[in-house]
Amino acid sequence: xxxxxxxxxxxxxxxxxxxxxxxxxxxxxxxxxxxxxxxxxxxxxxxxxxxxxxxxxxxxxxxxxxxxxxxxxxxxxxxxxxxxxxxxxxxxxxxxxxxxxxxxxxxxxxxxxxxxxxxxxxxxxxxxxxxxxxxxxxxxxxxxxxxxxxxxxxxxxxxxxxxxxxxxxxxxxxxxxxxxxxxxxxxxxxxxxxxxxxxxxxxxxxxxxxxxxxxxxxxxxxxxxxxxxxxxxxxxxxxxxxxxxxxxxxxxxxxxxxxxxxxxxxxxxxxxxxxxxxxxxxxxxxxxxxxxxxxxxxxxxxxxxxxxxxxxxxxxxxxxxxxxxxxxxxxxxxxxxxxxxxxxxxxxxxxxxxxxxxxxxxxxxxxxxxxxxxxxxxxxxxxxxxxxxxxxxxxxxxxxxxxxxxxxxxxxxxxxxxx
Amino acid sequence: xxxxxxxxxxxxxxxxxxxxxxxxxxxxxxxxxxxxxxxxxxxxxxxxxxxxxxxxxxxxxxxxxxxxxxxxxxxxx
Numbered sequence: 001x002x003x004x005x006x007x008x009x010x011x012x013x014x015x016x017x018x019x020x021x022x023x024x025x026x027x028x029x030x031x032x033x034x035x036x037x038x039x040x041x042x043x044x045x046x047x048x049x050x051x052x053x054x055x056x057x058x059x060x061x062x063x064x065x066x067x068x069x070x071x072x073x074x075x076x077x078x079x080x081x082x083x084x085x086x087x088x089x090x091x092x093x094x095x096x097x098x099x100x101x102x103x104x105x106x107x108x109x110x111x112x113x114x115x116x117x118x119x120x121x122x123x124x125x126x127x128x129x130x131x132x133x134x135x136x137x138x139x140x141x142x143x144x145x146x147x148x149x150x151x152x153x154x155x156x157x158x159x160x161x162x163x164x165x166x167x168x169x170x171x172x173x174x175x176x177x178x179x180x181x182x183x184x185x186x187x188x189x190x191x192x193x194x195x196x197x198x199x200x201x202x203x204x205x206x207x208x209x210x211x212x213x214x215x216x217x218x219x220x221x222x223x224x225x226x227x228x229x230x231x232x233x234x235x236x237x238x239x240x241x242x243x244x245x246x247x248x249x250x251x252x253x254x255x256x257x258x259x260x261x262x263x264x265x266x267x268x269x270x271x272x273x274x275x276x277x278x279x280x281x282x283x284x285x286x287x288x289x290x291x292x293x294x295x296x297x298x299x300x301x302x303x304x305x306x307x308x309x310x311x312x313x314x315x316x317x318x319x320x321x322x323x324x325x326x327x328x329x330x331x332x333x334x335x336x337x338x339x340x341x342x343x344x345x346x347x348x349x350x351x352x353x354x355x356x357x358x359x360x361x362x363x364x365x366x367x368x369x370x371x372x373x374x375x376x377x378x379x380x381x382x383x384x385x386x387x388x389x390x391x392x393x394x395x396x397x398x399x400x401x402x403x404x405x406x407x408x409x410x411x412x413x414x415x416x417x418x419x
Numbered sequence: 420x421x422x423x424x425x426x427x428x429x430x431x432x433x434x435x436x437x438x439x440x441x442x443x444x445x446x447x448x449x450x451x452x453x454x455x456x457x458x459x460x461x462x463x464x465x466x467x468x469x470x471x472x473x474x475x476x477x478x479x480x481x482x483x484x485x486x487x488x489x490x491x492x493x494x495x496x
Binding site: 068069070072073074133134136137138 | 434435436453464468
């Protein structure tokens with residue numbers, strides 16, 4: 001089987017418009033959470049989110065660097081974020097100017113969990129208030145989930161596989177795993193893989209709040225709301241943004257002298273077969289996905305130094321994932337660290353697995369693991385697990401595991417190691 | 420320049436993201452301003468909203484340049 005490595009990184013997050021700014025702020029224990037500015041959320045149960053900041057903010061995002069004005073107007077923000085992250089990743093890999101022959105073997109697998117919800121909401125109001133003749137001709141292709149891959153392939157002339165995963169909050173991890181397999185199976189030599197989300201709109205916040213998934217008890221202290229594993233956690237904080245990696249066949253990357261961040265060596269997938277929103281009460285789906293990734297990786301548990309947890313800050317989900325990790329790692333639990341970066345940037349839904357995989361890669365590069373913010377009072381079951389409370393921790397990081405679990409009972413785990 | 424021309428050009432600049440100097444009356448939406456057929460559908464909708472006129476599909480198909488749009492709108496007002 002052909003080996004697959006990561007040679008480029010790109011990101012838009014609530015803590016930065018690019019990879020390095022986001023990472024610097026994550027390591028500095030900053031929080032991207034604040035009162036919602038996108039719309040007036042005064043009457044909502046949840047009034048906070050981790051929004052991507054405007055260009056003039058200290059760690060804001062400037063869409064105009066990589067996305068034409070016209071496209072920004074026509075498509076939903078998740079697509080704009082995705083194009084920006086993909087552009088950064090391609091430049092980082094030094095592959096933004098490939099030959100036609102190379103581009104025939106380069107593809108995209110950049111998905112989203114929800115897609116263009118803000119645009120569906122606003123255009124539905126246009127339809128209701130002004131009639132069908134006023135609906136934008138760009139409505140459909142400006143909202144479709146596969147249109148990050150579509151837009152990026154057109155922008156950079158990538159003629160290989162054009163794909164988009166939709167597995168709710170597992171999307172980003174599945175995208176990377178599936179794309180790595182496409183390279184391993186010789187469908188492509190280079191793949192842009194990742195996920196994006198931007199669903200901080202009235203119907204998005206109202207819908208997740210009605211599903212009892214969002215934090216509602218910290219509206220006056222937004223930066224305290226996302227608190228995975230803490231006894232006072234009460235739901236997730238919605239984030240937005242995008243993460244994209246460049247995956248490349250190892251021999252090709254080596255031959256061109258590319259900067260190689262990591263090798264994707266393990267990928268596991270499973271279904272809970274239990275409930276649409278609640279995880280399996282024994283965490284068995286998450287356990288099996290981690291177990292499969294570990295088996296595929298050929299590593300032993302003692303090789304894995306850092307786990308970037310799904311850890312959304314929901315009362316049920318955090319406990320069950322923790323239980324599954326404890327059962328899997330057993331005696332090796334004490335030698336690894338596990339944290340949830342959702343404590344800082346919120347839950348990026350379809351973008352989460354990709355952004356968090358990038359944090360895993362940077363943890364290996366810099367030999368430092370990012371913190372779990374707000375872990376003031378760990379729950380009883382946290383005993384014996386280093387959850388990296390409050391501040392980042394310098395330590396040896398040789399291999400990493402990233403978990404992502406989604407509505408519908410879909411689970412994905414990725415294992416990467418330094419090359 | 421007429422008031423109609425000013426308002427048309429403003430809409431074209433905003434929708435197509437082109438520099439105002441490029442939006443001359445002779446400019447073709449597709450050949451000079453980078454629009455595709457769907458962009459023109461959107462522009463026509465914006466003209467209808469701005470000027471309170473109906474531009475039926477057969478008339479819209481004949482609007483190729485900035486001047487075509489201005490003339491059509493002026494003829495209906």
